[in-house]
Each structure stands twice: as structure tokens, then as C-alpha cells.
Amino acid sequence: MDGFDVKTNVILIAATNRPDILDPALLRPGRFDRQIAVEAPDMIGRHRILQVHGQSKPLAPDVDLLAVARRTPGMTGADLANVLNEAALLTARSDQRQITNEIVDEAIDRVIAGPQKRTRIMSAKEKKITAYHEGGHALVAAAMRNTDPVSKITILPRGRALGYTMVLPNDDKYSSTRNEMLDQLAYALGGRVAEELIFHDPTSGASNDIEKATAVARKMVTQFGMSERVGAVKLGQEQGEVFLGRDYGHQRDYSEGVAEVIDSEIRRLIESAHDEAWNALVTNRDVLDRLVLELLEKETLGREQLEVIFADVQKRAERPVWLSGDHRPVSDRGPVLTPAERRALEEGDGFSAEQLIGDNPDPEREHPASEVVEIPEGGSVDPGQG
Numbered sequence: 001m002d003g004f005d006v007k008t009n010v011i012l013i014a015a016t017n018r019p020d021i022l023d024p025a026l027l028r029p030g031r032f033d034r035q036i037a038v039e040a041p042d043m044i045g046r047h048r049i050l051q052v053h054g055q056s057k058p059l060a061p062d063v064d065l066l067a068v069a070r071r072t073p074g075m076t077g078a079d080l081a082n083v084l085n086e087a088a089l090l091t092a093r094s095d096q097r098q099i100t101n102e103i104v105d106e107a108i109d110r111v112i113a114g115p116q117k118r119t120r121i122m123s124a125k126e127k128k129i130t131a132y133h134e135g136g137h138a139l140v141a142a143a144m145r146n147t148d149p150v151s152k153i154t155i156l157p158r159g160r161a162l163g164y165t166m167v168l169p170n171d172d173k174y175s176s177t178r179n180e181m182l183d184q185l186a187y188a189l190g191g192r193v194a195e196e197l198i199f200h201d202p203t204s205g206a207s208n209d210i211e212k213a214t215a216v217a218r219k220m221v222t223q224f225g226m227s228e229r230v231g232a233v234k235l236g237q238e239q240g241e242v243f244l245g246r247d248y249g250h251q252r253d254y255s256e257g258v259a260e261v262i263d264s265e266i267r268r269l270i271e272s273a274h275d276e277a278w279n280a281l282v283t284n285r286d287v288l289d290r291l292v293l294e295l296l297e298k299e300t301l302g303r304e305q306l307e308v309i310f311a312d313v314q315k316r317a318e319r320p321v322w323l324s325g326d327h328r329p330v331s332d333r334g335p336v337l338t339p340a341e342r343r344a345l346e347e348g349d350g351f352s353a354e355q356l357i358g359d360n361p362d363p364e365r366e367h368p369a370s371e372v373v374e375i376p377e378g379g380s381v382d383p384g385q386g
Contacts, residue, residue, distance in 0.1 A: 040076050042172045043069050049077045053084045058091070060098040068104055071151070073172055075111075083107045112166075114159025122162070129195065130155045130162045131295040132288070133205055136194025136281060137165040137187060139288050142310045143280035144183040145318060150310075153291075154300040162205065178226050178322060181216060185273035186280070188213040193277040194288070217269040218262075227265045228324050235262065276316065283314050 014032060016022065026032050041049060046069035054065060072080060087099045087107035096103075109116075122130070134153050141147045148169040155163040167187070176184075192206035225232030235254050252259070281288055291309050294301060301309075321330050337345070 040074055043073070046072055046075065046080060049080045050084065053081045057084055057088050058098045060100045063099060063101055063104060068108070070170070071108060071168060073169060079111055082111050086110050109154075109158065113161060113164050117157040117159075120157045122157070126162070127155060128292070128296065129199060129203060130205070131292045132194045132198050133191035133203075134163045134165050135288055135291040135295060136190040136192075136197075136277070137209075138190075138306065139284055139291060139310075139313065140190030140193070140277045140280045141165070141167050141183075141187045142306075142313045143284060143316050144186060145315055146177065146180045146183040147187055149303065150306050151303045152301065153295060153306065155295050156299050178220070178224075179319060181220055181224075181226070182269075182273065182319070184216055185213050185269060186277045188216070189270075189274050189277045190281070193274060193281055197278065197281055213270060213273065214266065217266045217273075220269060221262055221265045225324075227269075228322075229261055229265055230258075232324065280316055284312075287313055 012032075019035065027035070043066075047066050050065040050068055059065075068083070072083065075083070083104070084099075084107070087103050090103050090106060091097075091099050094103075134155060138150045138153050141150050148167050150165060151168045152166040153163070158164065188209045189206075191209055192202055195202040195206065220226040221230055222235040225234075235258065237253050254262075287309065291301075291306075294305070294309060298305075323330065
């Protein structure tokens with residue numbers, strides 16, 4: 001920041017969680033003209049943070065902090081510190097001398113979803129509904145082609161949830177494709193669809209799932225330009241300035257007619273996701289029943305157990321290539337190969353052309369934009385029946 005004598009050697013540093021509402025006078029040249037964004041750490045960063053916080057803790061020899069970093073995408077440094085602190089507390093309460101992998105897993109669950117409610121007694125019927133709800137989420141995620149692997153399912157109550165399904169990426173992700181978001185919608189509605197399919201009487205447990213699915217669908221339509229009817233435009237302006245007493249919200253900058261189109265597109269996305277989740281569960285009903293029996297018996301299933309159960313899952317067919325407009329046809333040319341990719345292809349290092357450059361669009365799959373069928377994505381922790 002200017003205004004000091006050149007020999008004063010004063011450096012002024014400021015921090016904020018809301019750079020979007022700062023006065024522009026603070027950010028112009030000569031003021032705070034250098035901005036450094038501090039974001040959530042990537043996997044390597046999480047590993048190093050865990051190493052720092054784990055130095056003073058009695059970790060068992062088989063605890064792999066790199067594996068813990070892989071299981072905690074999106075966590076901040078404070079979250080990771082809480083994980084190891086919670087693990088240390090659990091170790092002391094159980095009169096053990098070392099922090100084991102099982103204790104670390106429990107600590108991650110506590111940070112993500114809250115402590116287990118051991119005093120909450122569920123009836124056999126409610127427990128079975130929860131098992132089908134969480135099983136529906138997991139099975140739909142396994143049947144989609146663009147979701148991350150299901151890493152854990154539990155029907156043990158935690159926090160305000162009666163159970164939850166954890167879907168975690170193998171690597172850090174910084175953006176999502178349209179098909180991934182459509183898969184996310186279907187995955188979010190999998191629990192509600194399972195209740196409808198099995199019991200013919202949905203519960204209130206899917207309220208949080210519906211809220212999240214609606215938020216994703218709205219962003220697809222109004223922010224990400226993923227609706228051919230609305231187009232690649234951003235609709236709605238955020239207004240901050242909460243410190244001035246204003247409510248944080250959205251200001252409408254479009255007509256009532258456009259609002260009707262937005263509502264129609266959101267409903268179309270949700271309904272298409274609902275249909276795809278329904279078809280996935282009907283097709284794999286036997287797998288769903290086996291999963292529920294295992295959940296009722298063991299209450300918590302990990303990735304290795306789920307891979308065995310999902311071995312017979314029938315994947316959903318690929319969606320038609322999406323067109324943003326009829327006058328913009330699909331190109332049959334894929335991305336260019338880098339020299340490294342060409343060498344790998346020529347040397348046959350276990351990679352196919354499709355793995356290196358992706359599937360080229362099939363002209364026969366081209367279709368008018370008005371006939372596009374939509375759906376959802378996944379990620380993260382499903383709070384289940386909260």
C-alpha cells in the first residue's frame with residue numbers, strides 16, 4: 001500500500017473471507033493491489049498438513065497419512081487438524097496407546113457428519129427404510145457412468161442424519177462436466193426413488209437431497225449455460241454488502257417470461273434425473289436387495305465390500321451428445337494428442353486411443369437440442385435422512 005515513506009519499510013497485509021464486497025477504492029493500484037487467494041489444499045497439501053499435525057500424535061505404523069489425504073477432499077487445514085485431534089481423543093477414551101486406521105476413519109466421519117447418536121433407538125421398519133434410502137443413493141451412483149466411486153455407506157445415525165452415503169473422487173477435481181452434474185442429480189434423488197419404489201410412500205428424509213438437487217439444477221440453467229432453451233447466459237445478480245444491513249440474495253434481472261422458462265428447465269432436469277434413477281434401481285433391483293441385507297446386518301460397508309456387491313450392476317447407457325443449438329452440429333474431431341500421448345499409444349503402454357483422447361462423438365448419436373434428456377452428478381457426502 002502506498003502512502004508511506006520509501007524508507008519506512010512498512011508492509012501492510014489484510015485478510016478477508018468476502019473479497020466480493022470490498023470497496024473498490026481498496027483494490028485500485030497503489031492500495032491493496034496484490035491479492036493472494038488461499039484456497040482449500042490439494043491432496044499433496046493435505047498430506048503435508050497431516051504430517052505437521054501428526055508429528056506429536058502416536059500414530060500406528062500402518063496409518064498412511066497419504067491415504068487419509070485422499071479420503072478428505074475439500075477439507076481445509078483446520079478440518080484436517082480436527083480429524084487428528086478427534087482421533088487422539090477417541091484413542092484416549094478407548095484406553096489405547098496408538099491411533100489406528102479404524103480410529104482415523106471414525107474421526108473423519110465425526111468431522112464430516114457429526115458424532116454417532118448411540119442413544120437414538122430406531123424401529124426395525126425405520127431402519128429398513130433408511131437402508132433402502134442409502135442403498136438407493138449408492139446403487140444409482142454405481143450405475144451412472146460419470147460419478148465417483150462409492151466409498152462408504154452407513155445406517156448409523158450421525159448428527160441430524162439417520163445414515164449417509166459417501167462418494168469420493170480418486171483425485172482432486174476443480175470443475176464438473178455437464179454429464180457429471182446430470183449424474184449428480186440422479187444420485188441425489190436415488191434415496192427418494194428407492195422409497196417410492198419399495199414402500200410406495202416416501203418419507204421426509206429426502207428433503208435435503210431435493211434441496212441440493214434443485215440447487216444444482218438451478219446453477220446448470222442460470223449460471224453454467226447448460227440449458228439449450230436458456231442458452232449460455234448468466235441470469236440473476238448476487239448482491240452482497242451484508243455489513244450494510246442488506247440480506248445476501250439474488251436480484252432478478254430478467255422478465256417473468258424468462259423466469260417461467262427457467263422454472264420449466266429446472267423441473268425438466270429434476271424429472272429426467274428422477275426417471276433415470278428409477279430405471280437404474282428397477283434394472284438392478286436384485287443388487288439393491290442384497291445391499292440392503294448387508295447393511296441391516298453390518299450397518300456400515302466400506303469400499304472393498306461395496307465393490308463386491310456392485311460387481312453385477314448394469315450401467316446406464318450413455319446419453320446422446322448434447323447440442324447447445326441445432327445449427328451447431330457435433331464435430332467428429334477429438335482433442336489433439338500430445339507427444340507423450342502419441343508415444344504411449346505407439347508403445348502400447350496399456351492405453352487405448354479412447355482413454356487418451358476420450359470418446360469421439362458418434363454422428364449417429366447427434367440429435368436436436370429439443371430432444372435432449374437431462375440428469376445428475378455426485379460427490380461428496382449425502383446427509384441422507386436428515
